[in-house]
Amino acid sequence: MVEFDFDHLQSLAHLKLDENEKQKLQDQVGRILKHVENLSEVDTHGIVPTFTMESHGTPLRPDILVPFENLSGIMDNAPLAENNAFRVPKILADK
Amino acid sequence: MTLPLEILSEALQSGDTSAEALLSAMRSRVDNIEGKVRAFVNTHFSEAYPKAKHMDHLRKKGEPLGSLAGIPIAIKDNICVKGMPTTCSSEILKNYRPPYNATVVEKLEAAGAIIVGKTNMDEFAMGSSTENSAFFNTRNPWNLERVPGGSSGGSAAAVAAGEAVFALGSDTGGSIRQPASFCGIVGLKPTYGRVSRYGLVAFGSSLDQIGPLTRSVKDAAIVLGVIAGHDPKDSTCSTLPVPDYTAGLNKDIRGCKLAVPKELYENPGVEESVRKSFDEALKTYQALGASCEFISMKSFDYALSTYYVIAPAEASSNLERYDGVRYGLRVPADTLKAMICNSRSKGFGQEVKRRILTGVFVLSAGYYDAYYLKAQQVRTLITREYNEAFKRFDAIITPTAPTVAFEIGEKSSDPIAMYLSDIMTIPVNMAGLPSISIPCGFSAGLPIGLQITGKAFEEAALLKIAYAFEQATEYHKKEPDVPSVSASEE
Numbered sequence: 041m042v043e044f045d046f047d048h049l050q051s052l053a054h055l056k057l058d059e060n061e062k063q064k065l066q067d068q069v070g071r072i073l074k075h076v077e078n079l080s081e082v083d084t085h086g087i088v089p090t091f092t093m094e095s096h097g098t099p100l101r102p103d104i105l106v107p108f109e110n111l112s113g114i115m116d117n118a119p120l121a122e123n124n125a126f127r128v129p130k131i132l133a134d135k
Numbered sequence: 136m137t138l139p140l141e142i143l144s145e146a147l148q149s150g151d152t153s154a155e156a157l158l159s160a161m162r163s164r165v166d167n168i169e170g171k172v173r174a175f176v177n178t179h180f181s182e183a184y185p186k187a188k189h190m191d192h193l194r195k196k197g198e199p200l201g202s203l204a205g206i207p208i209a210i211k212d213n214i215c216v217k218g219m220p221t222t223c224s225s226e227i228l229k230n231y232r233p234p235y236n237a238t239v240v241e242k243l244e245a246a247g248a249i250i251v252g253k254t255n256m257d258e259f260a261m262g263s264s265t266e267n268s269a270f271f272n273t274r275n276p277w278n279l280e281r282v283p284g285g286s287s288g289g290s291a292a293a294v295a296a297g298e299a300v301f302a303l304g305s306d307t308g309g310s311i312r313q314p315a316s317f318c319g320i321v322g323l324k325p326t327y328g329r330v331s332r333y334g335l336v337a338f339g340s341s342l343d344q345i346g347p348l349t350r351s352v353k354d355a356a357i358v359l360g361v362i363a364g365h366d367p368k369d370s371t372c373s374t375l376p377v378p379d380y381t382a383g384l385n386k387d388i389r390g391c392k393l394a395v396p397k398e399l400y401e402n403p404g405v406e407e408s409v410r411k412s413f414d415e416a417l418k419t420y421q422a423l424g425a426s427c428e429f430i431s432m433k434s435f436d437y438a439l440s441t442y443y444v445i446a447p448a449e450a451s452s453n454l455e456r457y458d459g460v461r462y463g464l465r466v467p468a469d470t471l472k473a474m475i476c477n478s479r480s481k482g483f484g485q486e487v488k489r490r491i492l493t494g495v496f497v498l499s500a501g502y503y504d505a506y507y508l509k510a511q512q513v514r515t516l517i518t519r520e521y522n523e524a525f526k527r528f529d530a531i532i533t534p535t536a537p538t539v540a541f542e543i544g545e546k547s548s549d550p551i552a553m554y555l556s557d558i559m560t561i562p563v564n565m566a567g568l569p570s571i572s573i574p575c576g577f578s579a580g581l582p583i584g585l586q587i588t589g590k591a592f593e594e595a596a597l598l599k600i601a602y603a604f605e606q607a608t609e610y611h612k613k614e615p616d617v618p619s620v621s622a623s624e625e
Contacts, residue, residue, distance in 0.1 A: 042502075044502075048499075052495040053488075053491045053494075054458070054475050054476050054479050055480050055483075055488060055491070057488070061488075065489055068489055069489060069492050071551060073496065075440065079444070079506070079510060082512075087515050088515055090515045091341075093341045096328070098370050098371070099367075099372070108235075112234075113234025114461075117232065117234070117462035117463075119459060119460075126461055128460055129474050132470075
């Protein structure tokens with residue numbers, strides 16, 4: 041069974057779980073990782089990974105700026121806005 | 136109210152009914168049964184009426200109308216419709232109203248379709264039963280104690296129950312086909328790149344595809360013809376021309392070669408009743424002049440594991456955008472980082488958190504090669520096996536799901552058991568192929584689905600094979616008997 045630092049995962053995932061939730065999810069993620077361990081049985085030596093699905097190449101389009109007109113439609117969804125800008129709390133923590 | 140699109144379109148064209156009358160009939164159906172089925176996150180009949188009246192007015196004047204003029208439809212709630220809430224059945228997007236339409240919505244509305252509501256789903260399309268909706272469970276119209284499947288469970292239930300003529304869903308690992316199977320309707324996942332995903336809330340970007348849930352194969356062909364085609368706003372969307380998918384439906388399928396992968400057919404999770412119906416389906420195809428051969432596709436044994444590495448990895452990246460800054464739920468905090476963590480922790484449900492955590496693990500330093508890279512290599516092997524099979528066969532057929540619709544709550548506490556319900560559908564997404572589920576039987580009153588998978592961008596051939604079976608059988612003609620809210624509460 042693979043061992044992992046669950047607190048580190050939480051931090052990478054930008055989640056803050058309470059103890060109950062943490063215990064439950066830690067156990068379930070562990071079981072999922074155990075389930076997928078069978079991938080190691082497959083001989084993939086020299087096999088090119090599939091990173092992209094475009095079978096016919098990526099179609100190109102002219103590089104022309106098309107302005108999005110519905111600014112109010114965007115700002116109406118903002119949890120907190122000021123002068124068409126999103127307001128957030130301070131970015132740096134106090135020392 | 137469960138007539139197919141093709142018949143309702145004819146009735147509208149001939150003047151036997153009007154768009155307004157059709158909408159009123161749909162509304163009274165929704166009023167009667169929605170309290171039991173709960174397919175919709177929200178409905179929009181008041182906005183729909185003026186559109187229906189306008190459509191009738193244009194028709195009266197003899198103006199040219201689109202192929203879906205006046206048809207009431209439903210849209211899965213992860214597809215953006217301008218001004219309507221698009222929640223993904225998540226607390227984090229509960230109040231989100233997109234400022235633009237998805238390309239598929241633009242195309243459907245341009246063809247005259249009228250959106251009556253947004254349908255319930257597993258949160259962010261993660262699930263196989265619609266029980267992961269943050270709002271409520273949707274119930275299977277064939278048996279209200281059972282799940283409708285998922286993640287497009289609301290769309291499937293709405294179509295099966297006659298609350299919409301057809302619906303759009305999305306399919307990342309089977310989320311159109313499995314609920315179509317559970318609800319006894321047709322569900323089509325087009326080839327990756329056939330339909331624009333602009334305006335579809337992203338889950339697994341190398342897997343996601345939008346497709347129709349309909350009452351007949353011909354309906355699926357009609358809707359695909361409307362929504363398919365290149366979109367400059369989606370760089371993964373193919374420039375291949377869109378054929379008339381209805382044109383070749385009637386052609387006979389004598390000489391057609393079908394393959395059955397033993398790895399799926401012999402899977403111990405397949406219920407006896409499902410295997411029996413599938414065996415009958417093989418006989419039907421043989422009677423129609425097709426040949427059916429069992430083959431081995433060894434990589435399929437690893438498809439589920441491949442999926443549960445790749446899909447969470449992509450999801451963890453895609454869902455990073457929910458930070459409470461620009462839209463969605465914000466839980467205030469003193470610092471930006473705390474605000475982001477608090478918003479995500481409160482806004483996401485358990486399944487979504489589970490997948491994000493799995494995703495960040497398989498992408499993290501030290502584990503990337505063993506999990507993510509390995510899974511992408513196995514994915515190549517799965518695609519190769521399909522390619523090899525398609526040198527000899529026209530299509531691959533399996534049951535759509537190993538079981539019929541299960542009971543609400545039966546699998547919700549065991550994620551692995553839930554994941555296994557997608558074992559038949561997942562390999563298809565790995566290779567980006569088109570695949571359809573059509574009704575092929577019943578067990579104890581619950582529908583069973585047949586999955587047919589074709590070659591990339593050859594939906595026309597796939598639909599022809601599905602249509603031949605549908606026309607030779609009666610399963611698609613059965614309808615669920617949903618008790619109305621008033622009748623059952625009297």
